[in-house]
Each structure stands twice: as structure tokens, then as C-alpha cells.
Amino acid sequence: MMSANSVLVLKVGGALLQNEAATLKLMSAIKEMGATGQKIVLVHGGGCLVDEQLAANDKQVSKLDGLRVTPSDQIGIVVGALAGTSNKMLQAAATKAGMVAVGMSLGDGNTVNATIKDPRLGLVGEVTPNDASYLSFILDQGWLPICSSIAISAAGDMLNVNADQAATALAKLVNGTLVLLSDVSGVWDANKQVIKSLNKHEIETLVAQGVIEKGMKVKVEAALEVAQWMGKPVLVASWQDTEQLKTLAQGGSVGTQIQP
Numbered sequence: 001m002m003s004a005n006s007v008l009v010l011k012v013g014g015a016l017l018q019n020e021a022a023t024l025k026l027m028s029a030i031k032e033m034g035a036t037g038q039k040i041v042l043v044h045g046g047g048c049l050v051d052e053q054l055a056a057n058d059k060q061v062s063k064l065d066g067l068r069v070t071p072s073d074q075i076g077i078v079v080g081a082l083a084g085t086s087n088k089m090l091q092a093a094a095t096k097a098g099m100v101a102v103g104m105s106l107g108d109g110n111t112v113n114a115t116i117k118d119p120r121l122g123l124v125g126e127v128t129p130n131d132a133s134y135l136s137f138i139l140d141q142g143w144l145p146i147c148s149s150i151a152i153s154a155a156g157d158m159l160n161v162n163a164d165q166a167a168t169a170l171a172k173l174v175n176g177t178l179v180l181l182s183d184v185s186g187v188w189d190a191n192k193q194v195i196k197s198l199n200k201h202e203i204e205t206l207v208a209q210g211v212i213e214k215g216m217k218v219k220v221e222a223a224l225e226v227a228q229w230m231g232k233p234v235l236v237a238s239w240q241d242t243e244q245l246k247t248l249a250q251g252g253s254v255g256t257q258i259q260p
């Protein structure tokens with residue numbers, strides 16, 4: 001499914017960061033893909049690290065429809081966990097795997113436009129693609145951009161963006177192929193069997209039935225939006241599954257295909 005010269009936008013969920021072996025495996029798969037000339041943008045979450053840091057600071061965790069409510073007294077902790085610890089852990093793993101990595105955030109280089117999504121969510125951002133110059137520069141050097149989902153609004157607010165939605169904006173920006181890697185092998189049906197392919201109607205039905213919920217609902221809806229925008233499928237697969245990574249590295253299709 002990967003078209004020639006298309007940039008691969010690979011998003012990994014935060015649970016990866018709690019698994020050193022899986023992180024190293026992912027980095028070697030990325031290195032293998034890069035060696036064939038494939039340009040890759042790595043986007044990451046870190047929701048579990050944010051949870052840990054909020055708890056350590058006696059802050060309450062609250063989510064609305066899969067998105068973290070982020071009051072102003074929590075944004076510093078969120079930024080530290082995502083743009084700091086998570087981003088640098090991945091940069092360190094990429095460096096260890098022998099790649100040149102640039103740790104960045106959505107807020108860098110005019111890459112996206114960011115606004116407050118919904119006042120009920122506090123400092124949560126909605127982002128749209130803006131300027132690909134910075135990413136293109138990094139990719140043209142043969143380096144690996146590793147992007148956290150912290151954005152900055154025109155008014156100068158630091159904003160917490162769901163990382164699947166961050167990956168969506170970057171995939172649109174570079175007209176890339178989007179792959180969302182999570183801790184599950186794909187989207188499950190009611191019997192927890194991975195569904196090979198899903199279209200808009202099937203997604204709406206499964207969401208209405210409560211079979212697709214929480215973080216997966218956000219993910220699948222982000223994937224559908226990009227699939228429709230680009231007229232090509234988006235993959236939801238696992239970073240845990242070495243076979244899936246191998247197939248992916250060879251340009252194959254794995255997990256669940258979200259159809260336009």
C-alpha cells in the first residue's frame with residue numbers, strides 16, 4: 001500500500017515507551033525501512049506517562065470521549081511528559097539504533113496551526129497542517145523527525161493534542177501514508193477478533209454499539225478522516241507484533257485497514 005516516494009507517517013502509542021525491547025525492535029524496523037530510501041516521520045503519544053506524572057503530582061486525571069481534560073495547572077506536567085521524557089526516550093532509542101534523530105513538537109517551525117478545541121477540555125489543541133518546510137528539511141538530511149503532540153497556539157498557549165490527531169495533521173501536511181501503531185493488533189469486533197477492513201458505515205455501527213470505544217474511537221475516527229482526505233487507506237496495527245513490523249517494513253498491509 002505504500003506508494004513510491006510517499007512519506008510514511010508512523011504514530012506509536014505511549015505504552016510502547018514502557019517496553020524497551022519493543023522500542024528497540026521498532027527502531028530497527030524504522031532503520032531498515034529508512035535504508036531503502038523510505039522517508040519516515042515518527043509521531044508519538046505518551047498518555048500512560050502523563051497519567052503517571054499527574055498521579056505523582058496529586059492531580060486528577062479526567063477524560064472526555066477519549067481526550068484528556070487539561071486544566072492550566074496540569075499543562076506543565078503534560079508538556080514535560082510528552083515533549084520531554086517521551087520524546088527524548090524515543091530519540092535516545094533511535095540514536096542507539098544508529099539513526100540521526102531530531103526530537104521536535106507540533107509547535108516547532110510553523111508546522112501546524114493550533115487552536116483550543118473545546119473550552120470544556122481546557123488546554124487541548126486542534127491542529128491543522130500549515131508549513132512542511134521544517135519537516136522537509138529534516139527528511140532531506142536523511143534524519144528521523146520524532147514529533148510529540150504538544151502544540152502552541154498563536155496566542156502563545158501550550159496545547160495538549162491527542163497524538164493520533166497530531167499524526168493526522170502531519171500525514172496531511174506531507175501527503176503521506178499514515179500508520180497508527182498501538183498496543184493491539186488492530187481494531188477488534190465484539191469477539192475481540194481483529195477486523196481486516198473497515199469503512200465509514202461499519203465504523204459508525206461499531207461505535208454506536210460500543211464495540212469501538214475510548215482511545216480506539218479517537219484513533220479510528222482520526223484514521224477515517226485521513227483516509228477520506230487522501231483517498232487511500234490508513235492502517236491501525238501493533239508495535240508489539242514483530243511480524244506486523246516486518247510486513248510493514250516490506251511495504252505490506254497489516255492490522256486493520258480503514259478505508260476511505
Ligand SMILES: Nc1ncnc2c1ncn2[C@@H]1O[C@H](COP(=O)(O)OP(=O)(O)O)[C@@H](O)[C@H]1O
Binds near residue numbers: 187212
Ligand atoms: N474495538 C476495539 N479494538 C481494539 N481496541 C479497542 C477497541 N475498543 C477500545 N479499545 C481500546 O483502545 C486501546 C487503544 O487506544 P489507546 O489506548 O488510545 O492507544 P494508543 O495509546 O496506542 O494510542 C486498546 O488498548 C483497547 O483497550
Ligand SMILES: CC(=O)N[C@@H](CCC(=O)OP(=O)(O)O)C(=O)O
Binds near residue numbers: 015066078164215
Ligand atoms: C488531548 C489528549 O488526550 N492528549 C493525549 C496526548 C498523548 C496521547 O495521545 O498518547 P497516546 O497516543 O499514548 O494515547 C494525552 O494527554 O494523553
